[in-house]
Amino acid sequence: MIIWLNGTYGAGKTTTTRELAALLPGSRVFDTETVGALLGPVLASEPVGNFQDWPPWRGVVVATATQVLRYTGGTLLVPQTVLSEEYWAELSAGFAEQDVPVRHVLLHCDPDTLTHRIRTDTAPESATAGPWRLRHRAAYRAALPWLRRSAEVVDTTHLTPAEAAAVIAQGRTP
Template identity: 60%
Template structure:
């Protein structure tokens, strides 16, 4: 199974993913951003704003997840923001075709909380402006995200509690 934690930067995806892995036996984090980092080194790919715009990223995320689950079993926890509905549909469909069950969660917080979290983040301080600039994309994606994912409000909720909620919903 895959537990996909979606939501914008500052929603608590990475921290919640770590909590889930501690809670769930056989769970591992699959950070699909590394697929994008790998592709950045391939010559000839067009310039893009976000590596998710490369169709190979979406296909490789699916194939990598399937390979990891075939090899390791268990649960993959994927803390990855996907704000383009067509990209999510492509990933979801690829995983469904491979027979991989996916539980898709939207970790949501109000904009004031998100802004505060981004502005006070010391780990990714260099990406602060980029992350803040993507809040508008997140607002625009909210209607389809709320339709496609199970929403968990992380405003004022500790990550361990968010992980408990997610684990409870998935039945793991």
């Protein structure tokens, strides 16, 4: 099974995933950004705004996740923002064709909380990522209608990452 943690950039997907991995013995984290990094040099002549725009990224993510699950079993945790409904449909269809169940979870918080979290994030990589994350809030708001339809929504406005992970591990949404 895959638990795909979606949400806007800076929503806490990576931190929540670490907490969730500690609660689910035998789970593994699959950072699909590594697929983008793998394809980057190969597809450098095909410029895109986001590595998800490369059709091979979506296919390689499905193939890799499927192979890992068939090899190891268990649960694969995927912390990855997908704001394109078309891309999510393609990923979902690919997993369905492979008989891989996917639990799509949206980590959501109110806009003021999100902005505060991004601006006060002290992780070293956040110094340069913060402004980039802030610029993507509008795209996230535009994607919210389809995200709410296709995912379990976990409102993290008043939850720590550990609390959000506990909600997800228990298989319930508040």
